[in-house]
Amino acid sequence: MNLSARTILATLAAGTLACGTSPELVTPRLVLLYATCTVNKHMLSPYDPEVVYTPNLGVFAERSVVFERHQTEAGQSSIAFASIFSGMQSDGHGVFTMPQRIAPNVRLVTEVFRDAGWDVHSWLAHPMASARLRYAQGVPEANRSSRMLSSDDPRFSSVLARLVADPAYLAFLVTNFTVTHGPYRGTLLASFCEKFPGECEVVVEPWFEPLRQIYYANPIALSYDLETTAARLDLGPDQIEQLARVLEVLYKADLFRLDHLFERVVRAIDEAGLRGETLIVFTADHGEVLDRESAIFPWWHSQMLATEVLSVPLLVSAPGVSPGRYENVTRSIDVLPTIASLAGVPVHPIDGLNLAPALRDGMKPPSPIAYSHTAVIPAPIYRKLATTPRFLRYYPRVDPELMWVSLREADRVVKLRSLDGGDFAPSVYDLASDPWEARDLFDPNDDDQLRLVAELSAYKQRLLATHRGAELPDRDPSEDEQELLLRSLGYIE
Numbered sequence: 001m002n003l004s005a006r007t008i009l010a011t012l013a014a015g016t017l018a019c020g021t022s023p024e025l026v027t028p029r030l031v032l033l034y035a036t037c038t039v040n041k042h043m044l045s046p047y048d049p050e051v052v053y054t055p056n057l058g059v060f061a062e063r064s065v066v067f068e069r070h071q072t073e074a075g076q077s078s079i080a081f082a083s084i085f086s087g088m089q090s091d092g093h094g095v096f097t098m099p100q101r102i103a104p105n106v107r108l109v110t111e112v113f114r115d116a117g118w119d120v121h122s123w124l125a126h127p128m129a130s131a132r133l134r135y136a137q138g139v140p141e142a143n144r145s146s147r148m149l150s151s152d153d154p155r156f157s158s159v160l161a162r163l164v165a166d167p168a169y170l171a172f173l174v175t176n177f178t179v180t181h182g183p184y185r186g187t188l189l190a191s192f193c194e195k196f197p198g199e200c201e202v203v204v205e206p207w208f209e210p211l212r213q214i215y216y217a218n219p220i221a222l223s224y225d226l227e228t229t230a231a232r233l234d235l236g237p238d239q240i241e242q243l244a245r246v247l248e249v250l251y252k253a254d255l256f257r258l259d260h261l262f263e264r265v266v267r268a269i270d271e272a273g274l275r276g277e278t279l280i281v282f283t284a285d286h287g288e289v290l291d292r293e294s295a296i297f298p299w300w301h302s303q304m305l306a307t308e309v310l311s312v313p314l315l316v317s318a319p320g321v322s323p324g325r326y327e328n329v330t331r332s333i334d335v336l337p338t339i340a341s342l343a344g345v346p347v348h349p350i351d352g353l354n355l356a357p358a359l360r361d362g363m364k365p366p367s368p369i370a371y372s373h374t375a376v377i378p379a380p381i382y383r384k385l386a387t388t389p390r391f392l393r394y395y396p397r398v399d400p401e402l403m404w405v406s407l408r409e410a411d412r413v414v415k416l417r418s419l420d421g422g423d424f425a426p427s428v429y430d431l432a433s434d435p436w437e438a439r440d441l442f443d444p445n446d447d448d449q450l451r452l453v454a455e456l457s458a459y460k461q462r463l464l465a466t467h468r469g470a471e472l473p474d475r476d477p478s479e480d481e482q483e484l485l486l487r488s489l490g491y492i493e
Helices: 005-012 055-061 076-088 109-115 154-165 188-194 208-217 219-224 226-231 237-271 332-342 358-360 379-385 389-394 446-469 480-486
Strands: 030-036 065-071 119-124 172-175 278-284 313-315 322-332 370-372 406-409 410-416 425-430
Touching: 005 030, 005 237, 030 076, 030 154, 030 208, 030 237, 030 322, 055 237, 055 278, 055 313, 076 172, 109 119, 109 172, 109 332, 119 154, 154 172, 154 237, 172 226, 172 370, 188 237, 208 219, 208 237, 219 226, 219 322, 219 379, 237 278, 278 332, 278 406, 313 332, 322 332, 370 446, 410 446, 425 446
Parallel strands: 030 172, 030 278, 065 322, 119 172
Antiparallel strands: 065 313, 278 313, 370 406, 406 410, 410 425
16 A cells, blocks of 8 residues: 555654554665666656556555655766765865766775675666766676666575575675667667557657667757757658657657666565565656657656756655555665665665655654756867857857756745756746646745745855866866767767
8 A cells, every 4th residue: 555654653662563564674685776867757657657568667666655746956967977976076075067076085885884894786787877987986897787687587586595504694786777768769660669559649640760770870969959950851841749759659668667677676586575575666867858838858858957957856665664654755865764764774864854754653744855967068068068158058068057956845836947048047946736847936035035045045155166166187088988988878969
């Protein structure tokens, strides 16, 4: 049964669950941080019961806490994964662009668990947050892989077998990867359409495959300069609408694949008989804008601070934690201290909040403000987009001062953006009544709004001060390496 966070906390505070028994306090021996990339939470069944193509995540959610208002730090992977892995934001972990190496003195979740005596393993397949960029600090070389974690991985099987054989053994596993990043591939499209034919009416249209190939030939141009690119390719409004339908079904098919991959890993843990001693976290670095009227860059995520990019999934299944819905705002920086606490692992002071007392012990959940920002644009990307009129409208030069910033307090979002390359102006949105941020509610006479704008301005100044003072030797890959990594993910055509 899915309960509201309020109901969970009330029953825990009273010492009982709905079934009338106290939760069993079991410290997990296996922790899995499953952090994928480019996932729209509103297109997952735990967040929308009408969604049919992620059934396994739906089943997992029934045994988990579903976080309703979880926010990421940024719409770019290096920054977002750094916040998940370090429990800090850019003014702490120092990552402002991508790809960028994490400094050796930034303590990551893998080091936290290693220092507590856990056997730590990583499968970091995401090129923007890889062992090569120091995102596996604390993981022995033999325990590292540049592939994503799969259910049939021999090392994974070995860890499970050792957990079964040795009651004193503790293992922490982390994986990052993407199968849902643009250009959307629809790798399992045939299987997806066979299983969910109602989602695939567009696939039989004669224009489906031609438009799919047009997209594959022009993904960045269509996202960053749709008007000019559509004119160049002679795509009228009807064809742009058809293209949006093509890309939506491809993205759904990729989510279907992700659902399948995750289920197989969870099933391996279940079949080993370890689920009752396992803490599993499913989350993502950022989401994706597909196509909507107010989209700045359709079919993309970077440099926008769009609601569906920043509001990402977080599902936590842990022993001693009752399933339900967690309604307060949470942040990517809260993941590390929360899972460490649930596993009985000490953590040095960091920016993130420990949510375990609210999840497990019935304490009042915190109500933090979630801050987010855009990245400092990497030079190889800027060179490719410097002649793109729409992009230059928002980012006329490479300059940390042009970072956009936003905050979320409950369902209120405040942003500071430069929509014309000039002065930054505040905007305010209410996600409860306007989930796609179409109506700016900023009122210069509203003192409470002005308070939040002042807090947001101070946040940006902290970011800029850290960026100016950062020591960057051995932090940034060469431009040739940057371009190679960016090209591998489709950021450069």
